[in-house]
Amino acid sequence: MAFRVQRSERFPLFAFLVAGGLLGACASSEDLGHLEPLAIVPSERRTSTPSPTPTPTPTSTPSPKPTPTPTPEPTPTPEATATPSPEPTSTASPGPTPSPEPTPTQAPTAQRVVVSPNSATINAKSPSGQGAQGFVTSIRLVSTVAMSDGSTNEAVTWSTSDPARATVGADGTVQAPSTATAGTVTITATARGSSLSASALITVTTHGRVNVIVK
The missing domain is CATH 2.60.40.10 (Immunoglobulins)
Known part of the structure; x- marks a missing residue:
């Protein structure tokens, strides 16, 4: 009994080998002697068309971020200093006006x-x-x-x-x-x-x- 297996795209090589192994296991040695060599029909090789090289997108220069202007802190309003009330000046009671001392009379000479x-x-x-x-x-x-x-x-x-x-x-x-x-x-x-x-x-x-x- 001769098997002719033709490789197709539907069955990859791995499946073919597996199938051959199974057949070998089922056939007798006499059958194996009558096996014809398998002719491996090469499949058509598809030539892949190279994809066009994408044009590099120019790197955009980042716009400089504006420096944030710090918000000035409000100047604290100074606390009003309490003006001390002037203490009343005690007016001293006028004392008796001292009598002027009499000018000593020069003794006659x-x-x-x-x-x-x-x-x-x-x-x-x-x-x-x-x-x-x-x-x-x-x-x-x-x-x-x-x-x-x-x-x-x-x-x-x-x-x-x-x-x-x-x-x-x-x-x-x-x-x-x-x-x-x-x-x-x-x-x-x-x-x-x-x-x-x-x-x-x-x-x-x-x-x-x-x-x-x-x-």
Whole structure:
């Protein structure tokens, strides 16, 4: 038994081989000896028409995206600063107007000193304290101090140039002691609180001295 199998497009080579195997399994060795060689009829090869190469589509240049403009944030409105109310200024009660201190009056100063009389003669007393009749044994000098305010006074300090010949008291009384010798003495009056002064010249004599002799 001979089989002639013609390849067709409906049965691919794989199916043909499978079918041949099956036939070989079913046929006997005697049958296989009478098998004619299979003639493989080549099928028509279809020539595929190449597809046209597609024209490349030009790549579109992307348009630059616009840079987004940032939306400015709203400026915060500053909070209103509360203006402090001015505190009322306390008006101090006016105190009593102090009385102006009186301008101290300048103390008057001595302007001139005068001694009267400015000269005199006195007689020394005797040791017993007696003087000859008619002889002056003491004299009082008077001082006058003229002040800057026009007033006058007798405020002076008396002094003598020779206490052994004549003395002077605080009131200006001048006397010659019994031991005095004849001569002159200057009696000076100096205004108190000042260096101004005036003087009187006193002459001392011993003519009126009485010597008493007791037997």
